[in-house]
Amino acid sequence: ALAVSTVALMAAGATGAMAACDDGEIVIKFSHVTNSDKHPKGIAATLLMNRVNEEMNGKACMEVFPNSTLYNDDQVLEAMLQGDVQLAAPSLSKFEQFTKKFRIFDLPFMFKNIAAVDEFQNSETGQAMKESMVKRGLLGLQFWHNGMKQMSANKPLVLPTDAAGLKFRVQPSEVIKAQMEAIGVSPQPMAFSEVYGALQTGVVDGQENTWSNIYGQKFFEVQDGTTETNHGIIDYMVVTSTDWWDSLPDDVRTQLATILEEVTTSRNAAVGQVDAEARQAILDAGGVIRELNADQRQAWVDAMLPVWKQFEGDVGQDNIDAAQAINA
Ligand code: LMR
Numbered sequence: 499a500l501a502v503s504t505v506a507l508m509a510a511g512a513t514g515a516m517a518a519c520d521d522g523e524i525v526i527k528f529s530h531v532t533n534s535d536k537h538p539k540g541i542a543a544t545l546l547m548n549r550v551n552e553e554m555n556g557k558a559c560m561e562v563f564p565n566s567t568l569y570n571d572d573q574v575l576e577a578m579l580q581g582d583v584q585l586a587a588p589s590l591s592k593f594e595q596f597t598k599k600f601r602i603f604d605l606p607f608m609f610k611n612i613a614a615v616d617e618f619q620n621s622e623t624g625q626a627m628k629e630s631m632v633k634r635g636l637l638g639l640q641f642w643h644n645g646m647k648q649m650s651a652n653k654p655l656v657l658p659t660d661a662a663g664l665k666f667r668v669q670p671s672e673v674i675k676a677q678m679e680a681i682g683v684s685p686q687p688m689a690f691s692e693v694y695g696a697l698q699t700g701v702v703d704g705q706e707n708t709w710s711n712i713y714g715q716k717f718f719e720v721q722d723g724t725t726e727t728n729h730g731i732i733d734y735m736v737v738t739s740t741d742w743w744d745s746l747p748d749d750v751r752t753q754l755a756t757i758l759e760e761v762t763t764s765r766n767a768a769v770g771q772v773d774a775e776a777r778q779a780i781l782d783a784g785g786v787i788r789e790l791n792a793d794q795r796q797a798w799v800d801a802m803l804p805v806w807k808q809f810e811g812d813v814g815q816d817n818i819d820a821a822q823a824i825n826a
Pocket of ligand 1: 532539588589644669689690707711732
């Protein structure tokens with residue numbers, strides 16, 4: 499399907515592409531929720547698609563559906579179990595119904611940066627997380643990175659008390675809900691594709707996300723400003739269904755896994771740059787970014803850290819200790 503897919507890709511441009519698949523090719527549908535060209539996940543998915551369609555032409559054919567055009571994250575894992583989609587990369591906050599092990603990644607101030615997340619994921623504990631949902635029919639293939647989370651609202655946020663009484667959109671994660679409640683914010687779980695409208699119409703007052711998501715979804719346009727809290731992380735697991743993965747011919751599975759691993763290594767190494775570009779693009783577009791001094795940031799730490807206690811049982815004190823040792 500090489501010629502057709504290349505033409506389709508060019509025609510579809512930044513909106514993503516659907517390669518026309520030839521008869522006999524294994525069709526791999528990859529559904530995700532971000533843009534495809536200015537976002538760590540979108541860029542990685544596009545690269546994966548291009549490489550699969552070039553290098554596995556005749557054997558397999560990948561179609562990427564970005565921007566929630568096929569599924570929202572709250573639907574995609576069920577769709578995967580039904581066989582309607584083969585790959586997805588939801589944030590680790592979206593696996594709540596399948597495992598509580600990922601809750602460590604949502605705990606505020608648990609990881610000081612994405613390098614620390616990477617190191618934790620490469621530990622034995624981190625690698626074992628890929629198989630933590632096999633009994634439920636899902637297999638993690640790779641972790642993909644995004645970046646640190648920031649806070650935005652329809653009023654200036656300098657201290658956590660500035661957020662008290664506001665409504666914030668959150669991903670559907672118990673940890674993030676507890677984190678918001680710790681600062682007096684009312685958490686409103688909502689699909690990613692609905693956040694811009696909800697901010698614009700005042701259904702919610704604020705949200706937390708990474709620079710690439712705040713830029714990619716234009717949240718900054720409908721907020722007073724974004725405060726650089728770096729209080730948490732967004733990271734992804736590239737996931738597939740065990741049924742589908744096990745059904746693949748060995749050579750196809752091996753080649754796909756190798757390409758995915760190479761794409762993961764190269765794109766994970768580049769997330770810092772994509773993140774910095776998104777931050778700068780917000781400034782260039784006239785968005786307001788507020789930096790915190792050490793005392794102000796400490797106030798967010800003090801307000802949010804008690805949340806760890808609530809989830810100690812789910813994530814394990816040994817894992818918290820391991821994450822803190824990496825930060826040190
Ligand atoms: C969100 O829902 O805010 C994020 O998980 C979206 C994403 O995939 O980065």
